[in-house]
Amino acid sequence: MVKLEQLEQLIGMRVTLRLTAAAPGAPRITGRLVGVLRALDGAVVTIEPDGTAAPLTCHAHYIEGVEPA
Amino acid sequence: MAGSYAHPEVLVDTAWVYEHLSDPQVRLLEVDVDTSAYDEGHIPGAVGLHWKRDLETPVARDIASPEQIEGLLSVAGITPASTVILFGDNNNWFATYAWWLLKYYGHADARIMNGGRKKWMDEGRPMTKDVPAPKPTAYKTRAPDPSIRAVRDEVLAAGRAKSAALVDVRSPKEFSGELLAPEALPQEGAQRGGHVPGAANIPWGENVQADGTFKPADQLRALYEARGITADRDVIAYCRIGERSSIAWFALKYLLGYPRVKNYDGSWTEYGSLVGAPIER
Numbered sequence: 319m320v321k322l323e324q325l326e327q328l329i330g331m332r333v334t335l336r337l338t339a340a341a342p343g344a345p346r347i348t349g350r351l352v353g354v355l356r357a358l359d360g361a362v363v364t365i366e367p368d369g370t371a372a373p374l375t376c377h378a379h380y381i382e383g384v385e386p387a
Numbered sequence: 388m389a390g391s392y393a394h395p396e397v398l399v400d401t402a403w404v405y406e407h408l409s410d411p412q413v414r415l416l417e418v419d420v421d422t423s424a425y426d427e428g429h430i431p432g433a434v435g436l437h438w439k440r441d442l443e444t445p446v447a448r449d450i451a452s453p454e455q456i457e458g459l460l461s462v463a464g465i466t467p468a469s470t471v472i473l474f475g476d477n478n479n480w481f482a483t484y485a486w487w488l489l490k491y492y493g494h495a496d497a498r499i500m501n502g503g504r505k506k507w508m509d510e511g512r513p514m515t516k517d518v519p520a521p522k523p524t525a526y527k528t529r530a531p532d533p534s535i536r537a538v539r540d541e542v543l544a545a546g547r548a549k550s551a552a553l554v555d556v557r558s559p560k561e562f563s564g565e566l567l568a569p570e571a572l573p574q575e576g577a578q579r580g581g582h583v584p585g586a587a588n589i590p591w592g593e594n595v596q597a598d599g600t601f602k603p604a605d606q607l608r609a610l611y612e613a614r615g616i617t618a619d620r621d622v623i624a625y626c627r628i629g630e631r632s633s634i635a636w637f638a639l640k641y642l643l644g645y646p647r648v649k650n651y652d653g654s655w656t657e658y659g660s661l662v663g664a665p666i667e668r
Contacts, residue, residue, distance in 0.1 A: 359557065
């Protein structure tokens with residue numbers, strides 16, 4: 319699983335998230351990283367995928383890696 | 388703010404709360420996961436509740452009794468006509484649980500402060516350590532509303548006969564059985580790990596945006612419908628002890644207006660210890 323600090327450093331940037339095989343939806347998402355919401359049971363990441371108006375959320379558990387896009 | 392929510396009146400934003408700090412009609416209740424947070428500072432006028440002491444019965448495992456709730460609200464200076472605003476840490480985990488309890492006992496006007504304690508603090512709004520001493524009332528609860536509370540047999544039936552759609556809001560590791568509780572907490576409370584057969588794992592954090600406020604209605608609807616949780620079904624939300632799932636219950640029932648949604652307060656600490664109950668991993 320990706321480190322949350324790594325995700326937080328990229329907030330506001332265009333990134334590609336690589337998701338695990340168990341993640342619901344596509345294996346990769348590219349778009350603007352909106353934020354990381356931390357809680358006692360993990361974190362949820364919000365991203366605005368390219369070409370869509372609606373942001374997506376994804377539990378950080380499913381994020382294998384992240385790179386600037 | 389509320390967009391096309393089915394019941395926008397159940398949410399207030401931090402600015403609304405700030406503007407109503409001196410409104411005698413409005414009473415603020417803070418409930419935190421971290422029970423020391425209130426003492427470190429809170430919104431002026433807010434009364435602090437302790438989730439374990441105030442929202443559960445002290446001996447048998449159950450939600451707070453009518454008498455407990457009456458005592459709690461009376462000491463907080465609340466009448467049945469008060470506008471009660473609930474908020475807390477961890478994105479309102481226990482605030483929505485207390486809100487669910489107030490609705491269970493028939494309080495008419497209860498609202499959630501969108502974004503909770505963190506958003507208030509992030510905005511630099513005033514905090515105090517002064518504990519208010521409101522004039523006590525003689526609050527009387529109404530008859531409990533069983534239509535919003537799921538009990539063990541209903542959840543067993545939902546798992547076995549698919550009589551209701553199940554939403555498991557725990558983290559993916561709890562859902563899969565790798566953990567029995569959030570990673571940061573002691574791994575206790577249930578004998579087995581996993582989830583109720585057929586449950587959809589929609590972690591509670593997917594109900595909110597990056598700033599902790601609830602997603603707009605169209606995004607919430609898309610989230611749930613994509614996982615088969617539709618308005619025409621009976622829905623039961625659960626987690627480990629029923630507080631995280633109260634967020635999904637709140638979103639489904641009040642923000643989306645699904646007619647038949649229940650919160651299972653027994654949740655995994657009950658289900659995961661039942662002898663013979665079917666479990667998926």
